[in-house]
Amino acid sequence: MRNVWIIASREFRQYFISPVAYAVAASIYLILGGIFFINIYFAIRGSQIDPDGRIVLGPLVTILLFATPAVTMRLLAEEHRMGTLELLLTAPVRDWEVIVGKWLGAFGFMLVIVAFTWVYPYILNRMTDPGIDQGILVSAYLGLVLLLSTMLAIGVLISAMFKNPMAAFFVALAILLVLWIVGSLGSGAGVGSQIAGSLSLVDRYYNNLYRGIISLPDVLYFVSLTILALVFGSQIVESRRWR
Amino acid sequence: MEMRADLRRFAPLAYAAGLVAMAGTAAWWIVGRQFDLYVRVGLALSILGVAAGVLLDPDRVRRALVGRQMRYGSNAFLVSLAVFGILAVVNYVAFQSPTQWDLTEDKQYTLTPETLLTLEGLAQPVVLKGFYTPDRASSRDEVRPLLDAYQSRSDGMLTYEFVDPIENPVARDQYRIMTDGSMAVVVGEASEVVSFPSEEEITGALIRLANPEKRKIYFLVGEGERDTGAADDQGYTYxxxxxxxxxxEIATISLLLDPDVPDDAVAVVVAAPTSPLSEDEVKSLGEYLAGGGGLIVLDDPTAPTDEDKPDPLRVYLETKWGLRLEENLVVDFASTVPLAGLSTSYGDHPITARMRNLGSIYPSSRSIEVMTLDDPSITQTSLVLTGDRSWGETDLAALQDRNELNFDAEADKKGPLVLAAAATDSTSSSRVVVFGDSDFAANGYFFQIGNGDILVNSLDWASGQENLISLTPKTSTQRFVSPPSTQTTGLIFLLTIILMPGGVVGLGLLTWWGRRQRV
Known part of the structure; x- marks a missing residue:
C-alpha cells in the first residue's frame, strides 16, 4: 500500500510541472467561468437565473470527456516509450500498485481542479434567497467524483495498452464517447436497449445523482467500472512480463 | 519431412482463408439477419479453414496451447473474468432492488406516508407499464426516480417497465393506451391508465384497483345527444x-322510457341534446342529484330559430345551481379560429388542478354566467375562462346572414367569459359540471391540447373519484436569485474570467520559468 502512495504522490506532483495539466486546468476554468459569467450578465439585464447550484456542472461533465484522456494519456504510455516502465517493473512493486498509484495521482490532480469549481455555486448561493438546494449540489458533486474516477480508470487502462500517448488519448476518447452515447440506444424498450441504456456513463449520472438522489446501483456501477478498468490495466502491465 | 515443411507454409494461408470466411459470414448475417444458405456455407468454410490450418501445422498449435504465453495468458484471462463476473452479479443484485437516498432539501423524490401505506397494503403483485416513444425519452427519465422509489419501497410487490407503444402496439391496445407518455397500472387482470404519471395519480390508481367496484357512467339518449358509439369526428368514441x-363502465339511458336513473350510476352525462329535454326527464335528473349523484351537461349555442321556448334543463341549472347558459356564441380572437374559445386560465378547482398548464379549445361555445344564489349549500366555481380578446356575440342572425362579427358593447358581454363551471351541493353532496360546448370533447377535438383531460377530470370529480386519497402536500422552497449589483458583477468577472484561468496560466509560466532557470 505504501508503494501506491509513493507512486500516486509522485504522479500528483508531476502534474504540477506538466504543461498539459496547466492547459487542461486553464481551459476548464475559462470555459466554466465564461458560461457562469454569461448567466450572471443576463441576470443584470433582467432575465431570471435558475437558483440551481449545478449551473456549470453540465458543461463541466462534457469538458471532462476530453480532459480525462488528456490527463491520463501519458501515465503509462510515456513510461513505456521512454523505457522506464521496465525499471518500474523490476523495482519491488506489484503491477496493480503501479496502476492504482498512477490512477490515484491523476484522480487527486483532477479533484483539485474540480474542488475549485465550487466557487460558482458558492457565488450563486450568496445571491440566492434562501440559498440554493445544497443537498442536490452534494449529490451532483458526489456523482461527478464517481464519474471522474471511472473515466480516469478507463484512461489509465488505455494508456497501459499503448506506447504512444497520442494513440492512448484518441482511443480513450473513443471509448468514453461510446460509453457516452450508448445511452441513446437505451431509448427503446427492449432488453438489449435497457442494457445499453444502463451502461451509459452520462445517463447513469444525470438520471439520479445529478437530480439529488444517491442511488446504490449507480454508485456501484461507477465503483465497479473503476475496479474493472484497474484490474484489466494491471493484467496488461503484468502481461509485459511474459509477452 | 520435406513434404511436411512445405505443407506447414500453407497453414497461415488456411487460417487467413478461415478468418476471411468468418468475417464475410458475419457481415452477411448483420445485413440479412437470416440464417440462410450463404451463412451456413460461410460458417462451414471458416471451420474448414481453421481445421485445415491446425492439420497442416499441428506442432504450432501444440506449442501455443502448452506454452508459457498460454499459461500466463489464460491465467490473466481467468482473473479478469472472475472480477468481471463478481462485479456483474453485485450490480445485477443491486439493480433488482434499488436502494436510494433522497438528498433534495424538499425531499421531492420521497414518497408520502399515504403512498407507503398503500404499498404496504398491496395484496397482489403490481406492474407499472410506462408507454413512452423515444420522442418522450426525457419525460420517461423524469418519472424514473419516482418509479424507482415505488419499487424500492414495495417489498418486491411492485415492479415497473417501459414499453414503446410503436414497437409494441399489442400491449398498447391491450391496456387502451391513447396518448404517448401514459402509464398502465396493472394489478392481476385489472388495469387502469394514468395519463400524467405522478405520485398522486399512481397511488390513486392503486387504491381504486385494490377496491374494485362498479363505476357506471350513463349517457342520456332520446333527444339526439352525442353518440358514444359513433367513431366519426362528431362522435364520442375517444x-x-x-x-x-x-x-x-359506459352505458346509455333513456329517461323517456324509464324515469328513474339507475342506482349504480356514479354520473350522468347529457351531451348536447338537439331538442330540449322534457320536464319529466329534468325532474328525474333532479331527483337523482338530490340523492347525491353527478351530472355533466355539455351544451351548444342554439340556432337562432328556437330561441322562444324555454329549455327545462337550462331553467333547472339556472334556478337550482345558479349556472345560466347565456344565449350567445363565444368569439375569441386569441384563438386561431375566432369562433373557437381558447381557455387561457382556469379557476381553482380539483378538476383544473390536474391540467398542468395545458390549455383547452372550445369550437362554437356559449358562455355561462355564474349567479349568486340564496341557497348557501350550493358552491360554484368557474372552471374555464377565456381571455380579454373574447366576447359573447348575441347577434347570431347577423353572423349567419351576413357573416359579420362586431362587438356590440350594449348587448355583447366582454371577456373573460366562463365556458365551463362546476357546482356542488353540500346537503346532498351532488356535483354538477356544465360546459357551454360539446364539440370540444368529440373525436375531432378530443386530443387537441387538454380537451380530453378536462372532461375526463370533470367526470372523475362528478363521480367522486378524484380524491380518494389526498397526499401530504410537499413543501417546495421558493428560491429567488437577486440580480447582482454592477460592482458585484465586476467582482464576479474578475474572479471567474480573469483570476481563475489567469492564475493557472501564471502558475504554469512560473513553473516553466523555474525549471528553465535550473537547467
Whole structure:
C-alpha cells in the first residue's frame, strides 16, 4: 500500500510541472467561468437565473470527456516509450500498485481542479434567497467524483495498452464517447436497449445523482467500472512480463 | 519431412482463408439477419479453414496451447473474468432492488406516508407499464426516480417497465393506451391508465384497483345527444375509450322510457341534446342529484330559430345551481379560429388542478354566467375562462346572414367569459359540471391540447373519484436569485474570467520559468 502512495504522490506532483495539466486546468476554468459569467450578465439585464447550484456542472461533465484522456494519456504510455516502465517493473512493486498509484495521482490532480469549481455555486448561493438546494449540489458533486474516477480508470487502462500517448488519448476518447452515447440506444424498450441504456456513463449520472438522489446501483456501477478498468490495466502491465 | 515443411507454409494461408470466411459470414448475417444458405456455407468454410490450418501445422498449435504465453495468458484471462463476473452479479443484485437516498432539501423524490401505506397494503403483485416513444425519452427519465422509489419501497410487490407503444402496439391496445407518455397500472387482470404519471395519480390508481367496484357512467339518449358509439369526428368514441381505460363502465339511458336513473350510476352525462329535454326527464335528473349523484351537461349555442321556448334543463341549472347558459356564441380572437374559445386560465378547482398548464379549445361555445344564489349549500366555481380578446356575440342572425362579427358593447358581454363551471351541493353532496360546448370533447377535438383531460377530470370529480386519497402536500422552497449589483458583477468577472484561468496560466509560466532557470 505504501508503494501506491509513493507512486500516486509522485504522479500528483508531476502534474504540477506538466504543461498539459496547466492547459487542461486553464481551459476548464475559462470555459466554466465564461458560461457562469454569461448567466450572471443576463441576470443584470433582467432575465431570471435558475437558483440551481449545478449551473456549470453540465458543461463541466462534457469538458471532462476530453480532459480525462488528456490527463491520463501519458501515465503509462510515456513510461513505456521512454523505457522506464521496465525499471518500474523490476523495482519491488506489484503491477496493480503501479496502476492504482498512477490512477490515484491523476484522480487527486483532477479533484483539485474540480474542488475549485465550487466557487460558482458558492457565488450563486450568496445571491440566492434562501440559498440554493445544497443537498442536490452534494449529490451532483458526489456523482461527478464517481464519474471522474471511472473515466480516469478507463484512461489509465488505455494508456497501459499503448506506447504512444497520442494513440492512448484518441482511443480513450473513443471509448468514453461510446460509453457516452450508448445511452441513446437505451431509448427503446427492449432488453438489449435497457442494457445499453444502463451502461451509459452520462445517463447513469444525470438520471439520479445529478437530480439529488444517491442511488446504490449507480454508485456501484461507477465503483465497479473503476475496479474493472484497474484490474484489466494491471493484467496488461503484468502481461509485459511474459509477452 | 520435406513434404511436411512445405505443407506447414500453407497453414497461415488456411487460417487467413478461415478468418476471411468468418468475417464475410458475419457481415452477411448483420445485413440479412437470416440464417440462410450463404451463412451456413460461410460458417462451414471458416471451420474448414481453421481445421485445415491446425492439420497442416499441428506442432504450432501444440506449442501455443502448452506454452508459457498460454499459461500466463489464460491465467490473466481467468482473473479478469472472475472480477468481471463478481462485479456483474453485485450490480445485477443491486439493480433488482434499488436502494436510494433522497438528498433534495424538499425531499421531492420521497414518497408520502399515504403512498407507503398503500404499498404496504398491496395484496397482489403490481406492474407499472410506462408507454413512452423515444420522442418522450426525457419525460420517461423524469418519472424514473419516482418509479424507482415505488419499487424500492414495495417489498418486491411492485415492479415497473417501459414499453414503446410503436414497437409494441399489442400491449398498447391491450391496456387502451391513447396518448404517448401514459402509464398502465396493472394489478392481476385489472388495469387502469394514468395519463400524467405522478405520485398522486399512481397511488390513486392503486387504491381504486385494490377496491374494485362498479363505476357506471350513463349517457342520456332520446333527444339526439352525442353518440358514444359513433367513431366519426362528431362522435364520442375517444371519450368512451378514455373512460373505459380508467375502469368506468359506459352505458346509455333513456329517461323517456324509464324515469328513474339507475342506482349504480356514479354520473350522468347529457351531451348536447338537439331538442330540449322534457320536464319529466329534468325532474328525474333532479331527483337523482338530490340523492347525491353527478351530472355533466355539455351544451351548444342554439340556432337562432328556437330561441322562444324555454329549455327545462337550462331553467333547472339556472334556478337550482345558479349556472345560466347565456344565449350567445363565444368569439375569441386569441384563438386561431375566432369562433373557437381558447381557455387561457382556469379557476381553482380539483378538476383544473390536474391540467398542468395545458390549455383547452372550445369550437362554437356559449358562455355561462355564474349567479349568486340564496341557497348557501350550493358552491360554484368557474372552471374555464377565456381571455380579454373574447366576447359573447348575441347577434347570431347577423353572423349567419351576413357573416359579420362586431362587438356590440350594449348587448355583447366582454371577456373573460366562463365556458365551463362546476357546482356542488353540500346537503346532498351532488356535483354538477356544465360546459357551454360539446364539440370540444368529440373525436375531432378530443386530443387537441387538454380537451380530453378536462372532461375526463370533470367526470372523475362528478363521480367522486378524484380524491380518494389526498397526499401530504410537499413543501417546495421558493428560491429567488437577486440580480447582482454592477460592482458585484465586476467582482464576479474578475474572479471567474480573469483570476481563475489567469492564475493557472501564471502558475504554469512560473513553473516553466523555474525549471528553465535550473537547467
Amino acid at each position: 371519450l368512451k375509450s378514455a373512460l373505459e381505460s380508467k375502469n368506468y
